[in-house]
Amino acid sequence: GNSVTQMEGPVTLSEEAFLTINCTYTATGYPSLFWYVQYPGEGLQLLLKATKADDKGSNKGFEATYRKETTSFHLEKGSVQVSDSAVYFCALSDLGGTQGGSEKLVFGKGTKLTVNP
């Protein structure tokens, strides 16, 4: 079945540090890939997405590239800010594949990021 594996957190960085949160996936078809962010006390917000191999999603200084050869969608940001402190979820959505795929949005377990001033 489809699954998403994220790096274990929590991650603690100083302001302006470089961020990488690893995400790998398993899917039967050709999934779309997403990063969602959840700030404290709020629901999830879409941060970025990519719908096919080699696509790069970007938003608010965050980037992630859909790598089919390594089945990865790692999230990166060159210089984090205190306001980036949140929980980040990698997710996939897959309709296709020889086994029918899954219509569900499958989430990873989430990675908590804390950025200190």
Added chain:
Amino acid sequence: DTEVTQTPKHLVMGMTNKKSLKCEQHMGHRAMYWYKQKAKKPPELMFVYSYEKLSINESVPSRFSPECPNSSLLNLHLHALQPEDSALYLCASSREGYRTTNEKLFFGSGTQLSVL
């Protein structure tokens, strides 16, 4: 209006109570979702309505009963809940019907439910 609004924000209920969670969106979205999120866990899908019809029920216990009165509203009726049902309940919507893979989900802020 690009928001999904959920009420109440917080709810405390006993195991014999009946309560309802409400969700509203005025973006003309065709699919609406209920998710359950336990602390420090990812959201888990419960129900999906697509074009006002129940499309997905993820084997949710019958003490949770969804209702979609119209395309803008989604309710979750609660009855005889257990303490382990305490969680953040998130509503979400998407523009197209459920079978579109790359649709963005818009989430509400959730209802934090505590069952005593």
